[in-house]
Amino acid sequence: MDNTNSRFCLICDELEQESHLAEDIRIDREKCCNCGGCVGVCPDDALVLMDTELKVNIEKCTLCRHCLLFCPVEAIEIGAGDSPPHQPETDIIHTDVVVVGAGPAGSICAKYLAQSGVDVLVVEKKQEIGVPKRCAEAVDFSVFQKVAIEPHPLWMIHRLYKAILHAPNENCVKFGALTQMESGCIIERKVFEKHLAKDAICAGARYWLKTTALRVLKEKDDVYGVVVGHMGVEKTIMAQITVAADGVDSKIAKSAGMDTINPLNSYMSCFQYEMAGLSNIDEEAIHLYYGSTIAPGGYLWIFPKGNSLANVGVGINVLKSQDKSAKHHLDSFIGNHPIIFKGASPVEINSGGVPVHQTLETLACNGLMIIGDAAQLVNPVTGGGIDLAMLSGKLAAEVAVDSLHKNDVSKKSLSTYQNRWELLFGKQLKRMHRLKKFMGNLSDDDFNRLADILSSRNLQDLAEGRFSGFVKLLLKKMPSLAKFAVKFLKSNS
Ligand SMILES: Cc1cc2nc3c(=O)[nH]c(=O)nc-3n(C[C@H](O)[C@H](O)[C@H](O)COP(=O)(O)OP(=O)(O)OC[C@H]3O[C@@H](n4cnc5c(N)ncnc54)[C@H](O)[C@@H]3O)c2cc1C
Ligand code: SF4
Ligand code: SF4
Secondary structure, three states, X not given: OOOOEEEEXXXXXXXXEEOOOHHHEEEOOOOOOOOOHHHHHOOOXXXXXXXXXXXXXXXXXXXXXXXXXXXXXXXXXXXXXXXXXXXXXXXXXXXXXXXXXXXXXXXXXXXXXXXXXXXXXXXXXXXXXXXXXXXXOEEEOOXXXXXXXXXXXXXXXXXXXXXXXXXXXXXXXXXXXXXXXXXXXXXOHHHHHHHHHHHHHHHOOEEEOOEEEEEXXXXXXXXXXXXXXXXXXXXXXXXXXXXXXXXXXXXXXXHOOOOOOOOHHHEEEEEEEEEEOOOOOOOOEEXXXXXXXXXXXXXXXXXXXXXXXXXXXXXXXXXXXXXXXXXXXXXXXXXXXXXHHOOXXXXXXXXXXXXXXXXXXXXXXXXXXXXHHHHOOOOOOXXXXXXXXXXXXXXXXXXXXXXXXOOOOOHHHHOHHHHHXXXXXXXXXHHHHHHXXXXXXXXXXXXXHHHHHOXXXXXXXXXXXXXXXXXXXXXXXXXXXXXXXXXXXOOOO
């Protein structure tokens, strides 16, 4: 290949001489915002934007530099291989609290902190809050009041009053909400997350997007902030308290030395289509399907969003799925249910992981608090975590404010958050873990028989962690399962 490039520039009409190798063209992914502008300006079709990844075909690139001139964020470099190694600029910023992650946990935490006059900076690695969505968007309506959010029609788009549980043989049990507050709803998550950030910003919080927290700053056992990468520039954020709200991909708590691993057998692999054109489905209900063929170790869901739209997804335990992926299970289900899906197509693909492991043992250390999915605060039976993320964000903020007032950000002081969490939600979560274990050991036949005997009332009790009525019912109608239920469900807490 001729390494010397010589061509007329399409912008200035002058002969361009380049002696760099085409391999010398580099895209700084931390800076690139995936706008596609360079693709449009490249005369040689050497650039392709694949969803969110820009690729250069070095065989085609003639090093004309048009992309480099065009790029609004200086993400393209040519010939950088010849320059001295890049020295990251280092700024030092001081704040009371740095929150890593602008999901529901981080933004609610930031709002409560800012409302109390705390200087709070939220860093978010994505360039757009809420995108891509990794969610089926169902939430208990009652949670909004608990975190002082006024539901808005821009994001609170659909109400749900029932749950319909389908056994493996597709017999079903219906479960209805008793009051408005007990009902659920579907949120438009991308709008919702921005709304939460807007509330926090209006209360006084600062947000930095496209800013990845790389590691905590730590001396001995004390965390005192984070180092972040912000569009190619490294910055040091010194804070009295660091809040890890960085979700399932949490690395912040880990970098502080905490054990945050998600074991494969308690980490659901999820795949979902948001689909349009569904028919013959009750749009006031969430639909949950169980069975070892449909969703091994988990369940499949259809959460209607109204107007023929729905989130249709599946969460599976990969260790029980015999090498078949979540996508495989979902596609099979859709193919086997033409009455619902004939004429329906996806408008969005979502995937992700849900931690259904026990809550982390420690939710705070000196200068650090962990909230939301990062702390594995998820209902293990439903996989729902938005409500717990927001409630943990609120609680952590309240304790952080007290600790800052007392000028004591030690583990002991910040652990008040964990103690209060345990008091408010710990028992309930533990019960849900027992129920999850019990369900994980049921055969398809057990599920089918349970669907025949369970009433709406029984299901409500189970969902709220009251097991005694259920055990009595089993003793009467399925004694073989009763022993088993006692083993898993019986406990004093
Ligand atoms: C397919 C699927 C469906 C689901 N459906 C539901 C549902 O219907 N209802 C429900 O209640 N829950 C659902 N969940 C779970 C729910 O999405 C989570 O429990 C919830 O998002 C937790 O909120 P969070 O703020 O803790 O974390 P996240 O929402 O994950 O937010 C974490 C944020 O931190 C950012 N971040 C991560 N690392 C860094 C870093 N190093 N630096 C800067 N920023 C960083 C991320 O970009 C992200 O914005 C679902 C999950 C999946 C995967
Ligand atoms: S113009 Fe710059 S920001 Fe836009 S896609 Fe190209 S490299 Fe990325
Ligand atoms: S240098 Fe020119 S040919 Fe190469 S990718 Fe950029 S615009 Fe295309």
